[in-house]
Every structure is written in structure tokens, then in C-alpha cells.
Amino acid sequence: MTSALNPKYSFDTFVVGAANRLAVTAGRTVAESPGAAYNPLFIYSGSGLGKTHLLMAVGHAAKKAAPKLNIEYLTLDEYVEAFHASVAAGQGDAFRRRFQNVDVLLVDDVQFLTNRKEMQSELLRLTEALQAAGRQIVLTSDRPPPEIADLDERLISRLSGGLVVDMGTPDYETRVAILRRKAEERGARFEPGVLETVAQAEVGNVRELMGALNRLVAFQAVNDTSINAETVKQILGLVGEEGGTAPAGDGRAAAPGKGGGGAGGGDEFGEFLADVTVTVGKAVEAWRARVGEAVLRWEGEGYRTHRLEALLQRDAPGAVDDAIAAFAEDVERLKALEAEVAELDPQAAGQSVFRDPERLSEAEEAAAKVRDGAAPPPGPSAAFPLATFAVGPSNQVAVSAARAALERPGKKYNPLVLVGKSGLGKTHLLNAIGLELTRGKRAVVACLSTQAFIDELIAAIDGDRVDWWRARYRRATALLLDDIHLLTGKERTQEELFNLFNLLQDKDRQLVFTAPAHPNTLSGLEERIVSRLEGGLVAELKEPDRDVKRAVLERLLTQQGTNPEPALVDYLADRPTDSVRSLVSLLQRVLGAAAAQDGPLSAGLAREVLEGQAPRDTRRPSGFRASGLVVSSLGGIKSREKVVWDWDDVSDRVIEEFR
Amino acid sequence: MSLVNFTTREITCKIVYYGPGRSGKTTNLHYIYGRVPDSRRGRMVSLATQTDRTLFFDFLPIDLGQISGFSTRFQLYTVPGQVYYNATRRLVLQGADGVVFVGDSQARQLDENLESLQNLQSNLLEHGVDIRTIPLVLQYNKQDLPRELILSPADLDDALNFRAVPSFGADALHGKGVFETLKGISELVLKKLAAGTPA
Numbered sequence: 001m002t003s004a005l006n007p008k009y010s011f012d013t014f015v016v017g018a019a020n021r022l023a024v025t026a027g028r029t030v031a032e033s034p035g036a037a038y039n040p041l042f043i044y045s046g047s048g049l050g051k052t053h054l055l056m057a058v059g060h061a062a063k064k065a066a067p068k069l070n071i072e073y074l075t076l077d078e079y080v081e082a083f084h085a086s087v088a089a090g091q092g093d094a095f096r097r098r099f100q101n102v103d104v105l106l107v108d109d110v111q112f113l114t115n116r117k118e119m120q121s122e123l124l125r126l127t128e129a130l131q132a133a134g135r136q137i138v139l140t141s142d143r144p145p146p147e148i149a150d151l152d153e154r155l156i157s158r159l160s161g162g163l164v165v166d167m168g169t170p171d172y173e174t175r176v177a178i179l180r181r182k183a184e185e186r187g188a189r190f191e192p193g194v195l196e197t198v199a200q201a202e203v204g205n206v207r208e209l210m211g212a213l214n215r216l217v218a219f220q221a222v223n224d225t226s227i228n229a230e231t232v233k234q235i236l237g238l239v240g241e242e243g244g245t246a247p248a249g250d251g252r253a254a255a256p257g258k259g260g261g262g263a264g265g266g267d268e269f270g271e272f273l274a275d276v277t278v279t280v281g282k283a284v285e286a287w288r289a290r291v292g293e294a295v296l297r298w299e300g301e302g303y304r305t306h307r308l309e310a311l312l313q314r315d316a317p318g319a320v321d322d323a324i325a326a327f328a329e330d331v332e333r334l335k336a337l338e339a340e341v342a343e344l345d346p347q348a349a350g351q352s353v354f355r356d357p358e359r360l361s362e363a364e365e366a367a368a369k370v371r372d373g374a375a376p377p378p379g380p381s382a383a384f385p386l387a388t389f390a391v392g393p394s395n396q397v398a399v400s401a402a403r404a405a406l407e408r409p410g411k412k413y414n415p416l417v418l419v420g421k422s423g424l425g426k427t428h429l430l431n432a433i434g435l436e437l438t439r440g441k442r443a444v445v446a447c448l449s450t451q452a453f454i455d456e457l458i459a460a461i462d463g464d465r466v467d468w469w470r471a472r473y474r475r476a477t478a479l480l481l482d483d484i485h486l487l488t489g490k491e492r493t494q495e496e497l498f499n500l501f502n503l504l505q506d507k508d509r510q511l512v513f514t515a516p517a518h519p520n521t522l523s524g525l526e527e528r529i530v531s532r533l534e535g536g537l538v539a540e541l542k543e544p545d546r547d548v549k550r551a552v553l554e555r556l557l558t559q560q561g562t563n564p565e566p567a568l569v570d571y572l573a574d575r576p577t578d579s580v581r582s583l584v585s586l587l588q589r590v591l592g593a594a595a596a597q598d599g600p601l602s603a604g605l606a607r608e609v610l611e612g613q614a615p616r617d618t619r620r621p622s623g624f625r626a627s628g629l630v631v632s633s634l635g636g637i638k639s640r641e642k643v644v645w646d647w648d649d650v651s652d653r654v655i656e657e658f659r
Numbered sequence: 660m661s662l663v664n665f666t667t668r669e670i671t672c673k674i675v676y677y678g679p680g681r682s683g684k685t686t687n688l689h690y691i692y693g694r695v696p697d698s699r700r701g702r703m704v705s706l707a708t709q710t711d712r713t714l715f716f717d718f719l720p721i722d723l724g725q726i727s728g729f730s731t732r733f734q735l736y737t738v739p740g741q742v743y744y745n746a747t748r749r750l751v752l753q754g755a756d757g758v759v760f761v762g763d764s765q766a767r768q769l770d771e772n773l774e775s776l777q778n779l780q781s782n783l784l785e786h787g788v789d790i791r792t793i794p795l796v797l798q799y800n801k802q803d804l805p806r807e808l809i810l811s812p813a814d815l816d817d818a819l820n821f822r823a824v825p826s827f828g829a830d831a832l833h834g835k836g837v838f839e840t841l842k843g844i845s846e847l848v849l850k851k852l853a854a855g856t857p858a
């Protein structure tokens with residue numbers, strides 16, 4: 001990547017004249033004590049006046065003075081190339097480190113910094129770092145820093161901060177000296193006056209001078225005759241010439257000197273060629289460069305750039321900028337999709353489809369799929385607030401456990417298993433916990449009946465969407481399953497729940513289950529599930545005590561719009577009932593009777609209904625549920641909610657209530 | 660034809676020198692031929708009558724070598740200027756990427772210039788090309804003739820250049836303005852690449 005120093009380019013071979021003395025002196029000083037004198041040293045001159053020679057001479061001299069120095073010479077183009085290569089390889093930092101360890105950095109042709117903003121800032125950073133570390137920087141350019149187009153102000157001041165010297169066109173004496181030395185190097189001998197004649201020619205730089213010398217050397221070699229001052233003029237076309245003689249002169253001059261650009265007529269074509277080159281460069285390459293840049297950029301970000309590469313294969317540029325813009329837009333869309341998907345399902349975000357703008361529609365589909373899967377799992381029913389849960393000695397343990405779990409979800413009692421017979425308010429308490437948990441930040445509370453859980457899994461298997469089904473529950477911050485005993489015999493669901501259980505528990509997410517009896521008494525549950533359920537807290541809800549009953553009755557009557565008569569409440573609360581649900585059933589009968597007789601609701605009526613003969617009409621005025629859910633009575637008789645009263649299986653009833 | 664082929668990385672420009680008879684189209688090509696190094700030029704094909712009038716067309720291929728990685732070729736054609744060779748003119752004009760209209764600066768040739776320009780327009784139209792969209796430059800040749808015989812480039816601009824395309828005064832015999840004209844048309848043709856539509 002870095003050019004080696006050309007051994008020919010040393011101070012010994014550098015011809016010093018008035019035009020370059022200052023530059024050479026500065027160069028020598030810098031080489032003797034790098035980093036101490038002029039830092040940075042900025043040398044500028046026209047083309048072919050010895051910038052590269054001087055730069056390499058500094059390198060040689062510095063190396064000679066201190067062989068251990070790490071000296072790096074490179075042209076700006078090489079620097080840029082190296083930078084791009086390391087960026088492409090993802091090694092941008094290595095690139096910086098590499099150059100920050102250089103003792104003497106020699107950079108040639110920095111005028112090419114024009115329009116390279118990123119390289120300018122890179123060079124600025126490097127210059128600052130090297131200067132701070134006392135390392136030497138020498139730069140060359142064909143013009144002084146302020147004249148380099150589009151150069152960053154900071155870089156200008158930085159580059160001008162050391163010493164800026166120029167090298168002019170060599171004067172006649174220097175030219176003669178240069179020619180003599182070069183002739184000597186080549187072992188060529190010329191008659192006196194020959195080199196002086198060459199030196200008299202108006203040349204803009206040393207390279208042209210070398211070209212002229214080369215032609216003379218070649219001519220002498222080919223013709224085997226030594227040339228004199230007169231023939232020199234002919235060979236070099238220095239004689240005054242008119243348009244008509246130009247082709248002849250051109251032909252003669254071209255014969256000996258292969259490298260010669262030719263004079264006169266040839267220039268017109270050369271100029272034309274240069275012109276066309278510039279135009280082609282602007283027209284063709286500019287667009288290619290834009291596409292190339294875009295490819296590099298997006299490739300670097302890990303996107304597939306087939307579409308852009310295909311642009312380069314096309315016959316004509318077409319609307320390249322539009323294409324690039326469209327590509328960028330697609331990439332932005334992909335980014336957005338990926339970010340969205342990553343939020344929902346990190347695994348899905350890794351799909352290659354999110355890195356290929358060609359497959360944007362697929363990406364959209366994939367994202368949509370993930371989004372579907374991301375639909376939150378069923379949450380708790382709002383009908384069961386914790387506030388309405390009647391608390392008494394019979395369920396005190398369970399309620400305190402619930403409150404403790406709510407205080408520190410996932411940390412205190414995990415899992416929490418609420419057990420108790422049917423109709424004691426397990427479902428209410430479960431949903432109440434769920435509702436409280438949803439108040440948390442970013443909470444995703446899955447709260448559903450085990451039957452619904454099983455049904456969802458079956459539907460997912462059926463629709464080949466088990467993965468999203470899993471993802472959906474895995475995102476849950478809490479999982480609450482009602483009637484866990486329904487897992488009996490559902491092997492696949494047990495398997496899934498087992499995995500889900502472990503995963504959520506690992507992440508300290510709250511798990512709550514309800515069951516009619518202690519887990520170890522439930523048959524058909526796998527041992528591993530049972531042991532996990534037992535691993536938390538199993539809290540029992542017992543038959544409702546008087547306090548609970550009173551609270552329930554008062555609440556229901558209030559809800560019914562009836563003023564709860566204490567005698568009635570006392571009477572009903574004292575009736576032997578083994579569950580809240582049967583208590584509600586009692587109340588229903590009394591209410592039904594009251595409605596049938598169109599009489600007042602009283603303890604007397606209740607006693608008559610419950611202890612005397614049953615009222616003829618058992619029409620229920622309105623549907624009370626054990627859970628407190630009030631069902632509209634108008635036309636509701638035909639609805640399933642009404643019919644479920646007659647269902648034998650308690651668990652089925654619960655499911656139908658909330659789905 | 661495809662002007663720029665990114666697959667084979669070739670640029671081929673077909674430039675047609677158009678204009679009235681004896682305006683100096685072939686002279687332009689001869690001058691260019693003389694300035695292009697041997698290695699860069701193909702054989703110049705010239706089908707001329709005994710009196711040196713272009714009978715069919717002149718063809719000069721120039722190889723500009725690798726430019727920005729594209730091997731670049733220019734094909735310069737002239738059309739026969741005489742009115743009765745219109746079929747040939749139309750044929751040569753087919754697939755042209757750019758047109759140099761070589762006008763005769765002599766005052767008495769003004770009508771011929773106008774006629775030829777109109778002929779160019781209609782022939783282009785035959786190929787479905789709008790003269791306003793194809794790269795076109797004007798060259799006012801024979802500016803070396805005595806002043807009293809010719810019109811100045813400014814006058815000719817007024818008379819001919821109503822589309823305000825680039826125009827060049829020239830003396831094709833001695834080469835003045837020849838390469839300027841070629842540069843002018845090349846630039847227009849190549850710039851069309853940037854616009855993105857192949858000519």
C-alpha cells in the first residue's frame with residue numbers, strides 16, 4: 001500500500017538552486033531532527049520541480065540519521081486507498097493506529113484532498129495526533145494550502161501552521177547543473193555547449209528537461225554520432241517553426257524519442273484527448289462514482305447492493321440518482337422494519353430479508369407476521385378489580401399472598417398457585433392480580449383460562465404458527481392461567497407450558513395459576529409441572545366465612561340498585577353455603593321471588609323462599625354470577641351466558657364467561 | 660446504437676459533419692486525420708469523385724484509447740453536400756450521436772447554408788430525431804477568406820444559429836477551429852451521458 005522510498009531520490013542527487021534552496025534547507029533540518037523544527041513542513045511547487053524527490057530525500061536522510069525511525073511515505077491517493085480498504089474491511093481503527101505510530105509521515109500530492117471531506121477530516125485528526133506526539137509530517141502539493149479547493153479551514157490553518165515553502169522553476173544555471181548531473185548518471189557525453197543549449201530552452205519543469213535530455217541520448221545512441229549545439233536545436237524543435245513545417249519536424253522528433261509527446265500538430269489531438277478525458281470523467285465516471293460510493297456505503301452497513309451493482313451493468317446511467325435515492329429509501333424502510341421486529345422478536349430481526357432491499361416486500365411480510373404474533377396475549381378481564389374482592393378470614397392467606405406478589409412481581413411468590421373449590425373466587429382473584437400487574441410499565445400480562453391456552457396452541461399448530469404463538473407468550477411479563485388442572489392429558493400443552501414456565505421464571509416474571517385442589521392431588525399432570533407449581537406458594541381459598549358472604553351480598557345488592565337490608569344480609573350470610581357461587585344462587589332465588597310477587601325484598605321473603613315453599617315462578621330477573629358479573633336480562637335468556645347456568649362442568653363455564 | 664456500453668466498457672460516438680456542398684466537411688476530417696497519431700486512427704475511407712467531391716461519404720474512425728476505463732472510439736462521418744444525394748445523407752445521419760453543421764461563411768452561400776440546415780432538420784425528423792434534442796454545433800468555415808466576401812461569425816450566428824448552439828469560426832484548410840469544433844461537439848455528446856439518455 002505504501003510506496004517504498006526510491007533510493008535514487010536522495011539529497012545527494014538533488015540539485016540545489018536559488019529557486020529551491022529554502023525548501024531543501026528546511027527539508028534537511030526536518031530530517032535531522034524530526035518533529036522539532038518545522039512541523040508540519042509543507043512544500044509546494046509546480047509539477048516536475050522535485051517535490052517527490054525532496055520528500056523522499058527527507059525520508060532517506062531521517063532514516064540515515066536514526067535508523068530506528070518508522071518512516072512512511074505515501075501519496076495522498078495511496079492514503080485514501082488505504083483508508084477505504086480498511087473501512088471496507090471494518091478496520092478503520094487499525095488504520096488510524098497504523099499511522100499514529102509513524103515517526104515521520106511523508107504525504108505526496110495532498111492537492112487531491114479537494115472534494116474529499118472525509119479524508120480531510122481524517123488527515124486533520126492524524127495531523128493533530130502526530131503533532132501532539134511530536135512526530136514529523138511533511139506534505140507536498142502543487143499549490144499552497146489556501147489554494148487547494150474546498151479544503152477545510154481547520155486543515156488549512158493546521159497545514160500552514162508549520163512552514164510552507166515553495167520551489168520555483170530552476171534558473172538557467174540550475175538547469176545546466178541538473179542536465180550535467182543527469183547526463184553523468186546516464187554515462188552520456190555531449191560536446192561542449194550542447195547541454196547549455198538545452199538549458200536555454202524555455203521549459204516549465206525538470207521533467208521536460210529530462211525528456212529533452214532523453215531524446216538527445218537516444219538520438220546519439222541510434223545515430224552513433226555525437227551531436228553539437230546546432231543539431232540539438234533541430235532535434236528538440238527549438239528552431240523557429242511555422243505551421244507548414246510542423247508535421248515534418250514532428251516526424252523527425254518522434255523517430256528518436258519514443259517518450260516525446262511530439263510538438264506542433266500532435267498537441268491539438270493531445271488537447272482534444274485531454275478534453276474528452278475530462279468530459280468522460282465528468283459524465284461517465286461521476287455517475288459511476290456516485291453509484292460506487294452508494295454501494296460501498298450500504299455494503300459497509302451490511303445491506304445487499306445487487307440493485308445498485310446492476311446499475312453499473314446498464315448501458316446508460318438512466319436516473320441513477322433516483323435509483324440511489326429509492327435504494328436509500330428502501331434501506332431506511334428496512335431499518336425501520338428491522339427495528340420494529342427486533343423489539344417484538346429479536347430472533348426474527350436477524351433474518352437476511354431485512355438486509356436486502358430487493359426483498360423489501362418479503363421483509364414487509366415478515367414484519368407483518370411478527371407484528372401479528374406480537375398481538376398481546378389475552379389479558380385479564382376488567383370485570384374483576386381487586387377492590388371488589390371480598391376479603392375475610394377464609395381467604396386472607398391467598399389475598400395477602402397475592403398482594404405480596406404484586407408488591408414484588410416475580411420475586412416473592414413465583415409461581416403463586418391459588419387452590420380452592422369451585423365458586424370461591426379464584427378466577428376473580430386471578431384476574432384482579434392480572435389487572436394490578438398491567439399497571440406496571442411495559443407490562444404484557446397474559447391472563448386466560450387454561451382451556452383458552454390449549455385452544456390457542458391447537459389453532460397455532462393448525463396454522464403452522466407455533467413459533468409466533470410461543471414468541472407471543474415469551475414476551476409476557478406475567479402469565480396467569482386459570483384452572484390449570486385442565487392440562488390433564490394435554491401432553492403437548494404441558495410441554496409448552498413447561499418450557500414457557502422455565503423461561504418466564506428465569507426472567508423473574510410473575511406466574512399465577514388456579515386449581516381446584518393442591519397440585520399434587522391433581523391427576524394427569526406431569527410430575528415436572530406439579531413440582532414446579534409446588535415450588536412457589538400454594539395458597540388455599542376456603543369456604544367463605546361470614547365476613548366474605550356479607551361483603552359479597554352487600555356488593556351484589558348495591559349493584560342491583562337495592563338498598564341492602566341488614567336483616568336480609570344477615571339472614572343470607574348465615575345460611576349454610578359452601579361457596580360464593582351458591583350464595584349468589586340463594587340470592588337469585590330470593591330476587592326472583594320478589595320480582596314474581598312484585599313485592600319488597602326482605603328477610604321475611606327470603607326466609608319464606610328458602611325455607612318455605614318455593615315460589616312458582618323461578619324466572620330470574622337478572623343474572624348474577626358468582627363472580628359478580630351482571631348480565632343483562634333483556635333478551636339475554638337466549639344468549640349463551642344464560643345457558644351456561646345449566647352447564648355441569650364448572651371449568652367450561654368459566655371459559656365461556658370471558659371469551 | 661449504444662453510445663456508452665457499460666458491460667463491454669466501450670464508448671462509441673458517431674459524429675456526422677453536415678452542411679452544404681463545398682463547405683469544407685471533408686477538409687475538416689482531413690485535418691483531423693493529419694493530427695491523429697497513426698496508432699490512434701483507422702483508415703480514412705473517402706469515396707470522392709474525380710473532382711474531389713464527396714460521392715458517398717467519408718469515414719474516419721479515431722481510437723481515443725482507454726478513458727476512465729472505457730475504450731473510447733469516435734467515428735467521424737461526412738455527408739455528400741450536394742442536394743441530389745439526399746438519400747445518402749439520410750443514411751449517414753442514421754444513428755448519429757452528434758452533428759457538426761459546417762457552414763460556408765461566404766455571403767453568397769447563405770441561402771445554401773439555410774437550405775442545408777433545413778434539410779438536416781427534416782432528415783433528422785425522418786429518423787424520429789428532434790433537431791432540438793440532438794447534440795449540434797455550428798462551424799463557420801472559410802473565415803480566412805477576404806473580409807468582403809464573408810460574413811462574420813456574429814452575423815452568421817444571427818442568420819443561422821437560431822437555436823443558440825455552440826458555434827465556431829474556422830479555417831479548416833489550415834486547421835483553425837477544427838479541433839475546437841470537434842471538442843465542442845464531443846463535449847455535448849459526452850455530456851448527454853450524464854443526462855442519462857443514450858443518443
